[in-house]
Amino acid sequence: MFCVIMTHMIEWSVPEEKRKSCVAKGKTEDDCxxxxxxxxFLGEGGIYACGTFAFDPQCVFINISSFSLEKHEDGSMKMETGKGKCPFEPSQHYTAVMAGGILYTAATSNFLGTMYDISRATGIEQERIRTEQSINWLSDPEFVSSAFIQEDEKNxxxxxxDKIYFFFxxxxxxxxxxxxxxxxxVARVCKSDVGGMKTLQRRWTTFLKAQLVCEDRASGQRFNVLTDVFTVQHQPGDPSSTHFYGIFTSQWYFELSAVCVYSLEEITKVMNGPFKELKKTCENWINPxxxxxxxxxxxxxxxxxxQGFESSLKLPDKVLTFVRDHPLMENSVVAAPLMIRNGITYTKLAVTLTMASSGLKQHMTTVLHLGTDHGELHKVAVVGPNAxxxxxxxxxxxxEPVNNILLYKVMT
Structure with missing residues (x-):
């Protein structure tokens, strides 16, 4: 495949032998x-790129100034494994985010696409940790989006x-x-988490998840499939004002879309609340x-x-055992839809906030930029309860479906 920026082009294709080997394993010509x-983007003026590479994910480094793939002294391409950083298959659900120069990903981690990981994929080898291979942690997930929320240094x-959030x-x-x-x-992990000493070794000790509820109370209609999330600060420069806007559809009804929004404050409250537990004797969920x-x-x-817990490696085994067995929170993060559309399936979302005047009063207007599965862009203004x-x-x-929306700010 080709990565194109303006008139410049980099060719990074799969060698013929590797492509044939991929096809021989039962994959299609296109998927190989x-x-x-x-x-x-990397801090030193480069771009880190990862591709499926015929079901053997690989990553390369792009030099921005020359717009070329970086090479070793012997002329060979500077390439490293992309396993855990990039999905094997082009159609697999996937998300990734950079946090302090370190890559955090949510992707499949095997050729068959049956294992799933949320992981710290780069950085110091000993600190590359991931989720436990347990259906209580991840149960056939379809990853949607991720966000790095950095604490305010001054407040x-x-x-x-700092925390990283994953939506799926x-x-x-x-x-x-x-x-x-x-x-x-929505799942959350902490940036300083390096796993446990014995229990949860090389695994997250801070992985918690909660259900997102997007429900129209008037009709009782609940939208249970999340397809995209856009993160925005309602007060620029204030991480605590972060809100997450999500597109939802229904598992049972086609061409039906809704948009719900959740505040970081609401998610944090649920993550600090009671845990959910399955009592084995009667198969009922209770608060442990x-x-x-x-x-x-x-x-x-x-x-x-x-208290002496300056690292997750210092946490007691009883704490780690508990979080290993209880990753799910009892309470859900609940919101009513900002809008519901029948007969339309939205695929991608971007959000802008603008100040509007009404007489002597000013109010915030939320503008939703929504891509559809039929190749249209819808612009929706939300003021109070009205969309x-x-x-x-x-x-x-x-x-064709809209697969990506990128906001571009014109400098004045």
Whole structure:
């Protein structure tokens, strides 16, 4: 495949022998090409790119000034494994985010696409940790989005650690039903987490997840499949004002879309609440008691460090065992839809906030930029409880889905 920027082009294709080997393993000709799934800017003026590379993910470094692939002294391409950083298959759900120069990913981690990981994929080898291989942690997930929330250096009195959030849809294990019910989730890990000493060794000790509920209370309609999330600060420069806007559809109804928004404050409250537990004797979910100290799953802060827990490696086994067995929170993060559209399937979302005047008063207007599965861009203004479609723009001549929306700010 090709990565194109303006008139410059880099060719990074799969060698013929490797392509034939991929096809011989039962994959299609198209899938055995190289699909670039990750492009992240590096601090030293380069771009880190990862591709599927015929079901053998690989990563390369792009020199921005010369716009070329970096090479070793012997002329060979500077390439490293992309396993854990990039999916094997071009159509697999995947998300990644850079946090302090370190890559965090949510992707499949094997050729068959049956194993899933949320991991710290780069950085010091000993600190590359991932989720436990347990259906209680991840149950056939479809990863959607991720966000790095960095604490305010000037206003962080408790010394809270930075956090990474992942959004996905998975098969629920908390419901005793015959059908596979999908549920949208938000999961959180902490930037300073380096795993446990014995229990949860090279695994997250801070992995917690909660259900996202997007429900129209008037009709009782619940939208249970999350397809995209856009992160925005309502007060620029204030991480605590972060909100997550999500596109939801339904597992049971087609061409039905809704947009719900969740605040970081609401998510944090749920993550600090009670845990959910399955009592083996009667197969009922209950709130476990007692919760060990220090609280399982919490991020490092000044209070923990003062108690001698300056690293996750210092956490007691009883705390790590508890969080290993109880990654799911009891309460859900609940929101009512900002808008619902019948007969339309939205695929991608971007959000802008603008100040508007009404008489002597000023109010915030949220503008949703929504891509459809038929290649249109819809612009929706949200003021209070009212959502108004103000523009529809056809983007493609064919009815192709919008797979990405990138906001571009014109400098004045």
């Amino acid at each position: 090409k190289n699909y670039v799934r990750l492009l992240e 962080n009195p408790t010394g809270e650690d 849809t998975e098969v629920a294990k908390e419901y005793d039903l015959y059908a596979k019910v999908k549920v949208p989730r 008691e007692p919760i060990p100290t220090p609280r399982p799953g919490q991020c490092l802060n000044s209070a923990l460090m003062e 108004t479609l103000i523009e529809e723009v056809p983007l493609f001549s064919a009815q």
